[in-house]
Amino acid sequence: MGLKITILGNNSARPLLQRHPAAQVVYCNDEPFLIDCGEGTQVQMLRYRVKSWRINHIFISHLHGDHYLGLMGLLDTYALSDRQHPLHIYAPAPLQTIIQAHLSAVIPDATYPYPLIFHPTDNTEKKLLYEGNHLSIYSVPLVHNKIHCTGFVFEEKKAARKMRKDKIEEYQIPFILIDGIKKGNHFELPDGKIIPNEELTTDSRIPQKYAYCSDTAYTESLLPYLQNVDLLYHESTYLNDKIQQAQQRGHSTAEQAATIAQKANVKRLLLGHYSTSYYDLLPFLTEARPAFAQTYLSQEGATYDISQADWSEHEIKTEYFQPQCSKQD
């Protein structure tokens, strides 16, 4: 269990043949949550076997086209597939106008046949967007050239303690009491003796945290939100050779992303949102790792399992990471 992230697209601005715009799926207990939805995302979901019909919550960081232009096609496909269950979208307010303009283009005041619940995001402070039994999801303000832009932080809730099956048998514990014991109760034997909870249960694992920060300039205002997260996805649109451009355009370099990761004491860092001006992406790793050793380059199609101790499969082999697109792309 735990959180897993599948990357559907991690390219910046315009797409290339093998490099798609921003989109990723965060799985919590196998429930998928979609972050960003660049053009082509629904095809990427087919390609990487994402059960798109199980997505009930979509989070859009900001309204640059490379982060949302795949959304209307996905909403249309849901309608064509007779979706009935509600879909929640968390995004800057103008997206609601855009969706309505798309719907009304053929039929005035049209609506989707399924409930579409829009939640405008707030880019001024950390806000709770979603609360479920296992997970809370927050928006956090990013700094992207004064554009309304938020990151997202996924925080698992601590699961109930686990009942020891051998103790059920040993003490003949009635089924009806098990739920209370998982929540912390002791158990009283018929003769009055109290069996403490610590003997009857084991602790659940430590809840995991995942943070998505794209797009953003380097900003230490993020640090309080990112403390000790298990995995941070931080945009690294440029290398230090284009640090001026990064600053002007509200983006970060690989080294800057790694610096944030180091200062926030995260466990691992995933880089992404690569500029198309870079043909070879390996330099992102070589730039970032001196600042933060547990840096990985996000790869389209890969799934990152936070619970997995060994991430050697995600190490980049040089010959792999020259993208298949030709230079003129």
Next chain:
Amino acid sequence: MGLKITILGNNSARPLLQRHPAAQVVYCNDEPFLIDCGEGTQVQMLRYRVKSWRINHIFISHLHGDHYLGLMGLLDTYALSDRQHPLHIYAPAPLQTIIQAHLSAVIPDATYPYPLIFHPTDNTEKKLLYEGNHLSIYSVPLVHNKIHCTGFVFEEKKAARKMRKDKIEEYQIPFILIDGIKKGNHFELPDGKIIPNEELTTDSRIPQKYAYCSDTAYTESLLPYLQNVDLLYHESTYLNDKIQQAQQRGHSTAEQAATIAQKANVKRLLLGHYSTSYYDLLPFLTEARPAFAQTYLSQEGATYDISQADWSEHEIKTEYFQPQCSKQD
């Protein structure tokens, strides 16, 4: 020379892994014109080597998402690539609202850095949209469930007659007179003898016509616009097994498309806009050809040269035309 058509996408409604939504490029004297722009079109243009920066005119038939959702990404890419020269868009009027909503989503009242000239289409009668030195392009009304929808007809202009080089030498014709002779003038020798134009020039080839009709129900109101066109692209969303569905949804079957082609006396018919409910597309050909022998199935990535007499390369081999997407797609 002549007209050539490259298919970028010919799938209906939702995309599949190897089947992209509507888009095609019509080349006239190597100048590309884009018809429809479904999601993913700019990547398809990379894939099939379309020089997208040379496109100055984009024609959108109607505002179902599978025909236009790739447009905003393309307009954004033009801006990022520092496009300076004007771009003309011919489309139903609400598209202008959609484009503006997209632009204004991050910066109120933003505009593109290049001139974007919007021409709202008229779906009530045949209208001239574009007139150049070599080509006229018209919109024609389609019948698609009362939705504003137009097809497009490309009509080459008759080129000037060709000057015979041997005659220039034989009669020592001054260069300054050649243009006039190509337009029909005779040539007077110093001794007063008149050399007739028919001796000095050869006729240019017959101008070609291409018609794009998607999306549309079967309608004989199209016939006057399609008479004798060299190539007709007519949607065939369904086979006759779903003829009721075709009628309800404002679409055509393969046989209906072929019937239109036969009644309009076109030279060749290309089918496209296939429903995702069909895994194997060969039945579209077997249904259409009894009604119109010169029917071909449009294939994504293929280029159709109207001037080419032999189209055997476009014949479908059975093993090819089972699309690579899996059935659950």
